[in-house]
Amino acid sequence: MVANNPIIYYINKTGVHTIVTKNCQEIPDISHLREIARQVRLDIIEMLFKAGSGHTGGSLSATDILVALFFAQMRLNPQDPCWPQRDRFVLSKGHAAPALYAVLSRLGYFPREELFTLRQFGSSLQGHPDSSCTPGVEVSTGSLGQGLSIANGMALASRLNGGGTRVYALLGDGEVQEGQIWEAAMTAAHYRLDNLVAVLDRNRLQIDGRTAEVMSLEPLAQKWEAFGWHTLEVDGHAFPELLAGLQETHGVKGRPSMIIAHTVKGKGVSIFENQVKYHGVTPSKEEYEQALKELHAA
């Protein structure tokens, strides 16, 4: 269980930032998280449609994971993005940037209007996360396979610094085909980084097709287990499972945790769900209108 009382910031039903501590038992309710996720998905669709380029499928598959992390798990202070005690997040699958940006703006890291400058010249929202221009983005990513090593380094620094900062990394499933991921997997276990939690967005699709066809990953959970990680599998769209999984990692000592979150690429918009095509394709006008209709009705 949690040794201290982590502060959680989230937006309550009236849209106001609220501080909750674990011992108050005021954990955000699930319907509230679902509502945030619905709004984040609306923002993602809006951003991608306006940008005209970007990654639709992987942003929507990662949305619930990001909402669970940022609204119900991590210690954050959006008013002070560099607050030293904050937990750290690495979006190793950097192409899901729209989802991260939508979450950050909803937390108040920057105004929501900025979302709709995504990928434009001079925008603070680069095509892939850039820590030098976006408040709340800890690490610049985009070239796959590099985020877990960086997260390891942050977790080592946190250990040296004391203070109990935890580090979270979100990986894509296609991404773990990169060899560096497995170097980093060994490192995290070797250095017993129990302040590190990786979540794997297991949506089973990558640009060229199904992961099983492009490059087999299974048995994935056994691989992480064999590499020395505390490994669990959850439904990446079910908040009770995501939150329980994240909570479980607090009790793990002496090794890093891997949460394999089973997801649906394009989740939330029927025409995008499980469609390889929408990895890196944005909605057309008709698709955009249908997506908004579906998400408004959800």
Added chain:
Amino acid sequence: MAAQESTRVEYGKALLQLGKENPDIVALDADLSGSTQTKHFAKAFPQRFFNLGVAEQDMLGTAAGLALGGKIPFASTFAMFATGRAWEQIRQSIAYTKLNVKIVASHGGVSVGEDGGSHQAVEDLALMRILPNMVVLVPADGPETRAMVRWAVEYQGPVYIRTGRMPFPVIYDEDHRFELGRGYILREGEDVTLAGVGLMVHHCLEAAHLLAQEGVSARVLNLSCLKPLDWQLVVDSARLTGAFVTAEEHLATGGLGSAVSEVLAEHCPVPLQRIGLRDIFGTSGKAEILLKHYGLMPDDIKGAAIKALARKNGR
């Protein structure tokens, strides 16, 4: 004969000393801590030393994370593996956001010797020089190595320092201080400029001595700060002498020769001869034999100087 010091050995000593002074310094290695000399730091500060095993890409990424966590990481391995194997990690995870990572790589150049071409970095300076935000340094002796490492601790941003395996004579005083973007005149002369980095600085000095015996007066520069280059010194020297030679234990393309060519072409075109490997990899052999084989000896530099002089004089 002057005292001999190897730049990698002096790096190991400097890192240990700085580790005592600054608790934020951490060191990383990829299973070569004996060769790179991070072993001394590792022994003194086991909690602040991270061996990543034979995994250079992971090492540079981990270093980036440590820098983000407020530490001052020094990551070391052979120059070939740091800059070649992990180039994209250095680009994306470190240089792209100007993270405070210091890469001190040993075994630059063919003087590595017997291990052969696979282990002799002859393109590392090109690979690092091309990266925005990266500072590229090649110390020419022990005091300069120590000064550079000390400076790198204070500087906020990525730094690449190439150290060598062979011991070189000592040039600088013990209290030498490094200044970013400054080159040094080691010998005054008016007929031709000889500019080198690392071991080749010493060969330039010897070449200048040989040229003097034939009545040619050579100015010798140590351009140890390869990036940012002291372009003003390069231009001033070109204007003064009207002929230029660069010498490096590296491909003649992409490193010092290219850097000087770029400056001269834009600001002061004078005849330039480049000493370096000509589109070829290294090979196994004793360092002294390899340096001769690849035309990196003082005699070769002297020959290049005479060619540059002949061009200057229109012959």
